[in-house]
Amino acid sequence: MSNEAWPLPRVVIAAPASGHGKTTVATGLLAALRRRGLTVSPHKVGPDYIDPGYHALAAGRPGRNLDPFLVGADRIAPLLRHGAAVPTPADIAVVEGVMGLHDGAVGRGGYASTAHVARLIDAPVLLVLDTTAQGRSAAALTLGMAAFDLSVRIGGVILNRVGSPRHELLLRDALAEVGVPVLGAVTRAAEVAAPARHLGLIPVAERAPESLAIVTALAELVEATVDLDAVLDLARTAPPLTAPEWDPVAAVGGPTGTARPTVAVAGGPAFTFSYAETAELLTAAGADVVTVDPLRDPALPAGTRAVVIGGGFPEAYAEALADNITLRAELAAFDGPLVAECAGLLYLGRSLDDAPMCGRLDLTARMSGRLTLGYREAVAVTDSPVARAGELVRGHEFHRTATDPGHGDRPAWRWDGTEHGFVAGRVHASYLHTHWAGHPGAARRLVEACR
Structure with missing residues (x-):
């Protein structure tokens, strides 16, 4: 398989900025898909070590980083393919982004951004939106994120921190106006939070029992609020990976x-x-x-x-x-x-x-x-x-x-x-x-x- 085209379903979880809920959605999605019996390959854009620990716990295999600045743009698709193939071929790859969708290395025009990696692996983007204090403007924000770089395909939105059923209906109607499907909606009351300190989340290895409980809760949250079949359908729109697998x-x-x-x-x-x-x-x-x-x-x-x-x-x-x-x-x-x-x-x-x-x-x-x-x-x-x-x-x-x-x-x-x-x-x-x-x-x- 290493040199043949591989039709690996894959999706990138992104957001307009940090703090919108990417890690919550990505980790819960990994765990929920695994509970369906799928083999899921977890990946993280950027150099971060902590999020991949939660991804690994959710997916049952190592969380891996995709960072063009650290390893070179030409290695990103091969590293994705390697991670998805080891130890067994995955049914789907889920890639959590870093910061905002178009935020990358400073002064380098979006290099090493989530959008850059999405282009390199030719994957659709699922945008997570913090809808606190937002109504129809969420649709304008989504449209602007998509129009900023037409080579990045936003295939859907997950609404996060939705205030009420009426709020959700308003948001869904607005996004329907711009032709972006809503694949999930998470209310503020349903949020699951992992503990943090001075450099971000506390690593999984430091609180293994509590981390497992958090991942289980995130899986249940995603199962209850996200259309998993629609996410799988979106991931399957990614074309076959043609880059050869990275070989250590x-x-x-x-x-x-x-x-x-x-x-x-x-x-x-x-x-x-x-x-x-x-x-x-x-x-x-x-x-x-x-x-x-x-x-x-x-x-x-x-x-x-x-x-x-x-x-x-x-x-x-x-x-x-x-x-x-x-x-x-x-x-x-x-x-x-x-x-x-x-x-x-x-x-x-x-x-x-x-x-x-x-x-x-x-x-x-x-x-x-x-x-x-x-x-x-x-x-x-x-x-x-x-x-x-x-x-x-x-x-x-x-x-x-x-x-x-x-x-x-x-x-x-x-x-x-x-x-x-x-x-x-x-x-x-x-x-x-x-x-x-x-x-x-x-x-x-x-x-x-x-x-």
């Missing part, structure tokens, strides 16, 4: 040797930010990937040759991380390649909000009142286990912490004229989140460094 083995050029080094990847409630393709690429490069939970595991898995510590919320677990003294000591002395992003950077420092961390890097970290958020085009300053000096990498920042100092004597990256991060021996640590499908050489380089 081809991306890294195959295994780097016959021996398979063990690479430990941090997981658990404190380190939930990881793209599914990271482990796939490491495996394709010849590694055995295992998970280590710094909150609970007293030591690295036996035979570990390299460690990857991604993002998450160590600030919410600083005391518990500090209490795991044996693992902190092992990481402080670990002599293999060690790659850390954002939360991993904080964990490798001396302290986080005065709680002792690993002490591998000579830095302290604190929560700050400032949100640092955005895409970055970074150049590697120093050779490291994941990049060669001079290599250009695209990534993103997403944190409310700061380190002192902000970078080491041997910085990891430079962007916007400023140096960032730390390279110390075989350690590479910074705030920059990267998607290795966009630079798969990182996985190959790391596995080679194990040898």
Whole structure:
């Protein structure tokens, strides 16, 4: 199937802006379709790690990101196809958008927006509208969203936060005037909310029982308020996917040797930010990937040759991380390649909000009142286990912490004229989140460094 046209039904869940209810609808739709017996492939536009966790819980398979800025526009359709094919071929793909439909990378004319991704995967859009304090203007808004880019096809609307039956009738009549079908209507009283904090929703891994209850409630909400048959019919209007399936083995050029080094990847409630393709690429490069939970595991898995510590919320677990003294000591002395992003950077420092961390890097970290958020085009300053000096990498920042100092004597990256991060021996640590499908050489380089 990987090189033949695949008539994969697919739909993009979008909105005019953040906060209209995309995640509610997308997660509930994934769960409701799965309850119908369909195999559903979940996807998220943009770099966000948290929404895909809810998608994965709803769909029963990994939530995957589609971000043209991080991986390149030419990889989007192949990555969609890969995600929909693994571990088994899906009956439908549901793609949740990011921000507003036409909002993308700043200053790039909609590049990496939901509309951009909808074009790249040739999928119809289902628009979620927060109808609070709106009447017929909802139809004008929908028409404007559609007319702004005629190459993006809005196939229907789901009304959210509808105030009353009369309000719903007014909205349906107005949208009928502009020829856009209403495929569902959710009242304000029926809303289901997931808990949030300083960087958005609380990740699924931190509240597994409660998250499962929320996903179940969202499935029931969508089943009661959305015309699932109409959504399926809309998804089936997408033409066959002709792009070849992304192949992690081809991306890294195959295994780097016959021996398979063990690479430990941090997981658990404190380190939930990881793209599914990271482990796939490491495996394709010849590694055995295992998970280590710094909150609970007293030591690295036996035979570990390299460690990857991604993002998450160590600030919410600083005391518990500090209490795991044996693992902190092992990481402080670990002599293999060690790659850390954002939360991993904080964990490798001396302290986080005065709680002792690993002490591998000579830095302290604190929560700050400032949100640092955005895409970055970074150049590697120093050779490291994941990049060669001079290599250009695209990534993103997403944190409310700061380190002192902000970078080491041997910085990891430079962007916007400023140096960032730390390279110390075989350690590479910074705030920059990267998607290795966009630079798969990182996985190959790391596995080679194990040898």
